[in-house]
Amino acid sequence: MHLAVAWKTEASWLRLTTFAAALLSATMAPIILRWGIISTGGIVAQTLSRTSASIPRRERNVDDIEHKVVAVGSRNGAVDKAKEFIKKYADGDENIKACGTYEEVYANSDVDVIYIGTPHTLHYDNSLDAIKAGKHVLCEKPVTSNAAELKALLAAAKEHGVFFMEAMWTRFQPLSLAIIDLLASGELGKPVVVNADLSVDFNLENLPKTHRILDPVLGGGAILDLGPYPLVWAIMSLFEYPTNQHTLPSKITGSIVKTALTGVDANTAFTLNFDKLGAQAVLSCSTNAPMLQGDNPGAVIRCERGIIRVAAPIYLPKSYKVSIFGTGPGERHKVVREEEKVFDYIGKGMHFQADEVARCVREGRKESALWTHEKSLLEITVFDEVRKQGGYALPPGVERVV
Numbered sequence: 001m002h003l004a005v006a007w008k009t010e011a012s013w014l015r016l017t018t019f020a021a022a023l024l025s026a027t028m029a030p031i032i033l034r035w036g037i038i039s040t041g042g043i044v045a046q047t048l049s050r051t052s053a054s055i056p057r058r059e060r061n062v063d064d065i066e067h068k069v070v071a072v073g074s075r076n077g078a079v080d081k082a083k084e085f086i087k088k089y090a091d092g093d094e095n096i097k098a099c100g101t102y103e104e105v106y107a108n109s110d111v112d113v114i115y116i117g118t119p120h121t122l123h124y125d126n127s128l129d130a131i132k133a134g135k136h137v138l139c140e141k142p143v144t145s146n147a148a149e150l151k152a153l154l155a156a157a158k159e160h161g162v163f164f165m166e167a168m169w170t171r172f173q174p175l176s177l178a179i180i181d182l183l184a185s186g187e188l189g190k191p192v193v194v195n196a197d198l199s200v201d202f203n204l205e206n207l208p209k210t211h212r213i214l215d216p217v218l219g220g221g222a223i224l225d226l227g228p229y230p231l232v233w234a235i236m237s238l239f240e241y242p243t244n245q246h247t248l249p250s251k252i253t254g255s256i257v258k259t260a261l262t263g264v265d266a267n268t269a270f271t272l273n274f275d276k277l278g279a280q281a282v283l284s285c286s287t288n289a290p291m292l293q294g295d296n297p298g299a300v301i302r303c304e305r306g307i308i309r310v311a312a313p314i315y316l317p318k319s320y321k322v323s324i325f326g327t328g329p330g331e332r333h334k335v336v337r338e339e340e341k342v343f344d345y346i347g348k349g350m351h352f353q354a355d356e357v358a359r360c361v362r363e364g365r366k367e368s369a370l371w372t373h374e375k376s377l378l379e380i381t382v383f384d385e386v387r388k389q390g391g392y393a394l395p396p397g398v399e400r401v402v
């Protein structure tokens with residue numbers, strides 16, 4: 001039988017000494033993290049159903065963390081929508097409270113962490129409300145509409161002593177961790193060029209103009225929705241590369257093709273220069289092109305002594321191929337060894353970030369060491385610059401802090 005430990009506030013958790021924490025871990029006692037979910041949209045549906053954080057720990061091969069969704073909120077008094085949602089995606093679990101406002105979820109004293117799954121331009125307001133209610137926050141990508149909003153949120157999170165993280169789930173997947181280790185091992189030499197693309201054909205002509213992918217008020221377009229994924233590959237391979245020492249890119253360029261439908265970016269290309277490494281990231285995203293697949297890997301990391309090809313989709317790759325060059329005479333760029341690594345696990349790969357949130361909260365940390373505030377800030381600073389160069393301004397008033 002397992003001892004389940006729930007915590008309401010960080011203060012109560014802090015009463016557990018290091019010794020007690022070690023003891024818990026030694027006895028494999030699971031910690032239950034209690035989630036409040038904001039919105040009843042597509043990503044939340046995936047999270048709530050048995051494809052992500054709700055997978056029992058035994059099936060996730062995790063001993064120390066259990067997740068429990070305790071409340072789901074839908075806006076505008078739509079309690080029936082929330083009920084219907086729980087019925088559909090959580091087998092009508094009666095332990096989950098259906099709420100007709102987000103405020104009810106923030107105010108729920110049984111909730112430890114709020115997961116925000118609203119469209120991009122609402123992330124700031126929703127996160128701020130959650131933080132002010134004293135809740136830890138996991139906020140969907142892109143973390144905010146601009147860097148000024150993120151800075152304000154981070155200040156608020158600090159003031160209220162809560163954990164805050166952008167839901168950059170790709171960073172926590174086993175394949176990503178393996179590639180970061182492979183690069184750091186030095187076997188392939190220094191990374192020189194990273195190419196990454198995420199394209200999803202949203203069939204724009206047939207989408208309502210109010211859809212979050214098309215509506216500028218909701219931050220529509222490729223860069224804010226799909227851009228985080230090519231960028232995370234550049235951040236993992238170059239920004240995080242040990243000898244880069246977290247040096248920010250010296251130059252960012254961006255070029256945008258807008259859709260005539262609503263003026264949001266349909267196609268965006270952007271580059272980042274990492275002078276300290278002598279390396280460059282060449283990235284792109286599109287809302288109207290088929291995803292690169294099969295023999296066309298979504299991300300390619302070219303290093304001095306080898307190439308890593310990451311299979312699509314780059315937000316959830318399940319395999320990569322590494323080609324290693326020889327070091328003997330005449331072997332420059334000659335592939336002497338190739339290996340394919342395949343990763344398989346239950347679910348859709350979102351539970352890795354959920355477990356990270358739980359461990360951070362358990363340990364009283366305010367940010368993840370893997371997807372730090374600095375990396376979210378780099379991401380949204382890049383998007384600000386790309387939108388500026390590409391002439392894509394959000395409508396007046398959408399950015400809550402400028």
Ligand SMILES: NC(=O)C1=CN([C@@H]2O[C@H](COP(=O)(O)OP(=O)(O)OC[C@H]3O[C@@H](n4cnc5c(N)ncnc54)[C@H](OP(=O)(O)O)[C@@H]3O)[C@@H](O)[C@H]2O)C=CC1
Nearest residue numbers: 039040041042043044074075117118119120140141142212
């Ligand atoms: N990590 C990942 O793989 C993915 C992440 N995402 C991210 O999640 C966020 C949501 O995306 P997705 O779930 O596809 O979006 P949806 O359009 O499917 O859902 C958004 C939900 O937000 C709520 N909402 C609140 N205000 C508004 C508003 N003004 N207009 C529309 N909806 C509103 C609605 O729920 P209600 O009415 O019940 O409050 C709605 O159902 C985005 O920021 C996106 O980047 C999306 C897909 C995948």
Ligand SMILES: O=C1OC[C@@H](O)[C@H](O)[C@H]1O
Nearest residue numbers: 043141200213225226315
């Ligand atoms: O995060 C995401 O990943 C997959 C895409 O289809 C989706 O639009 C995006 O929000």
